[in-house]
Amino acid sequence: MHRVAISATGLFTPDEVITNAELVASYNAYAEKRNAANETAIAAGEAEPMPMSNEEFIVKASGIERRFVMDKKGVLDPDVMRPILRERSDDELSIMAEIAVAAAKDALEKAGRTADEIDAVICAASNHERAYPAIAIEVQQALGIEGFAFDMNVACSSATFGIQAAADMIRSGSARAILMVNPEITSGHHEWRDRDCHFIFGDVCTAVVLERADEVKSGNAWEIVSTRCATTFSNNIRNNNGFLRRTREGHMADRRDMQFMQEGRKVFKQVVPWVTELMLSHLSDEGIAPDDLDRLWLHQANKSMNDLIGQKVLGREPSRKEQPNVLQDYANTSSAGSIIAFNQYSDDLPEGSLGVICSFGAGYSAGSVIVRRIA
Numbered sequence: 001m002h003r004v005a006i007s008a009t010g011l012f013t014p015d016e017v018i019t020n021a022e023l024v025a026s027y028n029a030y031a032e033k034r035n036a037a038n039e040t041a042i043a044a045g046e047a048e049p050m051p052m053s054n055e056e057f058i059v060k061a062s063g064i065e066r067r068f069v070m071d072k073k074g075v076l077d078p079d080v081m082r083p084i085l086r087e088r089s090d091d092e093l094s095i096m097a098e099i100a101v102a103a104a105k106d107a108l109e110k111a112g113r114t115a116d117e118i119d120a121v122i123c124a125a126s127n128h129e130r131a132y133p134a135i136a137i138e139v140q141q142a143l144g145i146e147g148f149a150f151d152m153n154v155a156c157s158s159a160t161f162g163i164q165a166a167a168d169m170i171r172s173g174s175a176r177a178i179l180m181v182n183p184e185i186t187s188g189h190h191e192w193r194d195r196d197c198h199f200i201f202g203d204v205c206t207a208v209v210l211e212r213a214d215e216v217k218s219g220n221a222w223e224i225v226s227t228r229c230a231t232t233f234s235n236n237i238r239n240n241n242g243f244l245r246r247t248r249e250g251h252m253a254d255r256r257d258m259q260f261m262q263e264g265r266k267v268f269k270q271v272v273p274w275v276t277e278l279m280l281s282h283l284s285d286e287g288i289a290p291d292d293l294d295r296l297w298l299h300q301a302n303k304s305m306n307d308l309i310g311q312k313v314l315g316r317e318p319s320r321k322e323q324p325n326v327l328q329d330y331a332n333t334s335s336a337g338s339i340i341a342f343n344q345y346s347d348d349l350p351e352g353s354l355g356v357i358c359s360f361g362a363g364y365s366a367g368s369v370i371v372r373r374i375a
């Protein structure tokens with residue numbers, strides 16, 4: 001069995017930013033228009049008026065201050081309320097592959113690796129823009145990588161599950177070095193017209209290079225000490241869009257359940273203890289005390305959720321340095337969140353430092369990756 005390391009991570013951040021103030025103004029304009037259109041039904045008590053959103057609630061409930069998106073104009077237009085992306089011909093690089101290639105180039109450069117040294121590409125994301133061919137194979141071709149590639153989806157835990165899949169292949173020898181990418185265009189499956197969640201998501205892409213620990217060339221490499229993945233079925237985060245949509249009467253309509261839906265309170269209450277237990281049992285089974293940890297790079301969905309998980313895992317309040325958040329700037333970027341945190345906040349720690357990358361989300365799914373800095 002070979003030892004495995006993350007030799008580099010990479011990041012693609014879209015150019016366009018939406019602040020909470022801009023988002024709330026757009027949502028409220030949309031809600032006011034809808035209410036005006038439904039004035040008679042609302043006055044007759046036959047319809048409920050749409051409630052207004054506000055910035056204070058968003059920051060207090062989530063910690064999110066802004067988010068990056070691939071198309072700001074469409075999202076903020078009260079008559080559109082979704083991103084408008086240019087149609088591309090089948091001969092052009094698809095948008096998910098494009099942002100994956102950008103993040104991958106960043107990661108490969110930091111790893112000191114070229115395409116010919118990579119054996120496989122995994123595209124691990126919560127949504128894939130088409131059924132086939134796999135986005136990962138398109139990325140493989142765009143970068144000139146030989147070998148094999150495949151897509152996988154475990155929602156917000158796609159990246160940590162992807163790390164485990166890649167690490168297992170490198171450990172056993174079926175691949176020597178693997179590129180894993182997480183293109184998350186969450187704005188496409190998000191419901192910008194729903195006050196309860198319209199502030200949650202943002203777009204981004206992360207990339208991770210994994211290889212044999214004794215072959216790393218980068219100056220910021222982390223050995224994968226151990227990985228643990230867990231799932232338990234829940235409908236509390238769900239999206240009913242899928243390839244059978246056109247087979248069912250009425251399913252082609254603009255339906256709420258064809259975008260992201262969640263019971264946010266239930267998710268919070270159920271996922272916090274489940275993830276805490278996963279992290280604590282994983283650490284304990286590896287003979288690592290929580291006090292030995294230098295950093296937690298948690299999934300970036302909600303600040304209070306992270307505060308609580310960090311507190312329960314460490315047995316005390318974590319400092320901002322010990323548990324960095326990026327969600328104030330990026331919002332929830334699904335599988336990419338914990339990798340952005342790792343990408344931004346790992347270089348400052350000395351060799352020998354120990355940390356955990358941990359994701360959690362729909363499924364439910366959760367992944368815990370214990371890492372130790374080796375270079």
Ligand code: COA
Pocket residue numbers: 052053054057058061062156195196197237262263264265267268301302305332334360361362
């Ligand atoms: N502006 C103003 N008020 C709002 C609002 C908004 N944008 N959205 C909701 N509210 C209101 C609600 O209607 C509710 O009013 P009520 O008390 O009169 O019923 C109140 O604020 C509280 O709403 P609630 O949904 O209970 O808020 P919350 O504190 O649970 O925060 C989330 C909502 C979604 C931020 C939070 O539950 C969360 O982050 N959960 C975990 C989500 C998660 O991790 N998901 C994973 C996705 S991959």
